[in-house]
Amino acid sequence: MSALLRGRQDVQTLQRTFGNRAVGATVQRLIHLEDKKLDLAADDALARVLPFLNFTSFEAGDYKALHEALLGLDKDNKSFESLADLASGLRTLMDAPKGAKSLTVLPQIMTILSLDDFEKMVTKFKIPASDQQVLAGQIRENAKFVWGTYKEVQSMMEATGKKKPTAESIMRFFTASMRKFSSMVVQDSMELFGHRLGGDIPIAVLMAGSGAREEMFPGSDLDLAVLTDTKKENTEKLFEFTKLIESRLSATMQYITVQLNLTKDVGLAPDTGVFGFAHTPELLAAKTVGMQNVAQDAAVVHVGEGGEKLPERFFQARDEATAPKQALGELKDRLVEFGTPQIKARIDIKKDFLRLPTLVLRELATFFQLKSTNSFDRVRELVSTKQLDGGLGGSLIDALEVISRIRIRLHLHHKSEFDEAAFDESGKKATTDYVLSKEEQSGLQKASDTLARFHEACMNFVASGGTEGLAPSKAKSKWNIFG
Secondary structure, X not given: OOHHHHHHHHHHHHHHHHHOOOHHHHOOOOEEEOOOOEEEOHHXXXXXXXXXXXXXXXXXXXXXXXXXXXXXXXXXXXXXXOHHHHHXXXXXXXXXXXXXXXXXXXXXXXXXXXXXXXXXXXXHOOOOHHHHHHHHHHHHHHHHXXXXXXXXXXXXXXXXXHXXXXXXXXXXXXXXXXXXXXHHHHHHHHHHHHHHHOOOOOEEEEEEXXXXXXXXXXXXXXXXXXXXXXXHHHHHHHHHHHXXXXXXXXXXXXXXXXXXXXXXXXXXXXXXXXXXXXXOHHXXXXXXXXXXXXXXXXXXXXXXXXXXXXXXXXXXXXXXXXXXXXXXXXXXXXXXXXXXXXXXXEEEHHHHHHHHHHHHHHHHHHHOOOOOOOXXXXXXXXXHOOOOOHHHHHHHHHHHHHHHHHXXXXXXXXXXOOOEEEOOHHHOOOXXXXXXXXXXXXXXXXXXXXXXXXXXXXXXXXXXXXXXXXXXXXXXXXXXXXX
């Protein structure tokens, strides 16, 4: 018998032991929890404190002792700081040679069980005590993996000389780790809560945006989308399941924030419905076309049993619905939207410098039907296929490298997704502001000049109907979609 099933049966045993006893009616006093401003009768306190106890190893004597201890606290109208404090108090009251050390779960698990996001999750989705303990253990391991990745990125950024990695390689490493993390979370959730889907519903999970492009930063959002092929009426169940995954991701990041004594989340804000929801891959693909920054950027991070063909169907339907003519129109919109980058005393590295090349390259990739999904690789493919001038392409890669490195530095400095910086001391507003170094200032100025050239070349390209402007010797007839 699995530990999880055994735990669920133990919960049922405990409920049978106390469920028919009108504990609240017998004793009129209450147990007070200071942090929640709650007054609980013994039976209510039992339901709430149960996840904090190693009840799966209880014997009949332990159940009886727990019941008596709670009744005693109820009679004395005891007050506790939190449920974790109550659990620790019970451990003291029930101190016995066998049970003293094993009564409560590990302190780290208690911390997770006490998180606001965790409590909201278990309340909203009605997660039983045994599953709460398993889930808290999974979150603890997930958090260790994520924070280990963050520390590795920090180490990579501190490297010097020949060991100094490029910003491009750091983003690829971080993205690969976050894809693995996402797959772990989905797999664990399927094992623990898959029964809530009510049958064998095939699923696959995509990562969108920067995660699809292998360009995730330490503070990036975690944008996910679920593919399925099921009856339309099952979409609601799938929606609830994805929101459960989203809630556990939020709790994971909150745990990291608490452990590091931070005032704000470190990043990876989850969205498990970035494409919306549909009951077939084809319908979902149709919804994504035209969505800014997501339609062409998607990568597979998890495939469940029976879902092996879902990604292929999604990408085929998406590609069939995306035309070069449409991409040229989107390209013009992006160029007008972002304009030419300007160096100011205070900058937003994402809005002012990163969005333009990322989204323009995405539209060019669609127009020329490139195979590459990463921005750096898209530049290389454009140059290798002679669609982009080699000199401009090389400068553009250098610009992306400078901009990306500054953004990684900003996220590590603030330990969150914060993209504003002072270009020099004149732009500094707070002591916590990041001020660009002389090297970064020089690099960003060159990058700005390159982006201005790239912007002008792309505007000429659009004006020509997609025939010229990017490369000096391009054949005019090949891509002239307006004839």
